[in-house]
Amino acid sequence: MHVLEIFQRDNTIFSFEFFPPKSENGWEILLERMHSFEILEPSFVSVTYGAGGSTREKTHALVQHLASKTKLDPIPHLTCVGHNKKEINNILRGYAEAGVDNILAIRGDSPSDGDVTSDFAFAADLVAHIKAFGEKKFGICVAGFPEGHPETPNRLVQLDHLKAKVDSGADWICSQLFFDNSAFLDWCDRCELYNIHVPIIAGIMPITSISSMKRMADLAGGTNFPAKLLKRLYKFQDDPESVRQIGVQWATEQCSDLLDHSVRGIHFYTMNQSAATEEIFRSLGAHTGARLRTST
């Protein structure tokens, strides 16, 4: 379903992000888990795209599996890095044939090895290209960074760049993960001031271990980990189950507060794990995404 119709259907958007597993075993585990995600009835799910070459085919395979074998509505991520216009058109054609209606368009980060040349310098160029694609009108999402993007320290200039993506044709914005709601809400206010009026979905990642938190800090450069959260986590760092509970509780409190602030939706960076997301849904007082969607 085109994302604009989804936004009309659902008062509050709930979505899940997956990455394509590299190993056969990881693939089997994810597919077995898919039912746990399905019963939460998210508005849609998204599938990441490797900036290097190796996992790209796996993104297509996972998206096609979700579209044809599950009730989930998949949105593939698509990066500029390493692609020319012809390749992007072929990918879009393949997704159109698979019944995919939306694309999450990002620039991607250059891999240390591999092909980085591209016909698209920035995500805004890819958005404009997808918008002009004649064979299907895809819904388009772009990335937003509430706590800044490392390459653009000037936050005002960064808002100009976000506005350029929206002006190029983006229908909605999905935010980078964050742990401090006040930073996200303040950024939403600044987007309004910059005449960015498309829906903004909040990116939430439940911390399930200290090591995964450190990996995420690497990937999501610039994200602030509040001292209050770190104090709680490090106090129990030798007790993995307590760390997990603290992470899930923090994410639950974040979601609850965001819903109180009437955010348009929440995107869960699931890391392909269903348990934490299920727990958060339960704690929010609903058994299914559908009930959550209609209860606001």
Ligand SMILES: Cc1cc2nc3c(=O)[nH]c(=O)nc-3n(C[C@H](O)[C@H](O)[C@H](O)COP(=O)(O)OP(=O)(O)OC[C@H]3O[C@@H](n4cnc5c(N)ncnc54)[C@H](O)[C@@H]3O)c2cc1C
């Ligand atoms: C929701 C979400 C999903 C993601 N999914 C993936 C994924 O699947 N695969 C992956 O590899 N990465 C993914 N990323 C990471 C993303 O690719 C990187 O963070 C990347 O560095 C920025 O992508 P962008 O689309 O925001 O790029 P852009 O919007 O192109 O911005 C990149 C940088 O360039 C600056 N900039 C933009 N336009 C201009 C201009 N005209 N002149 C000068 N500077 C400019 C911006 O301010 C920013 O600092 C994701 C990030 C998010 C938040």
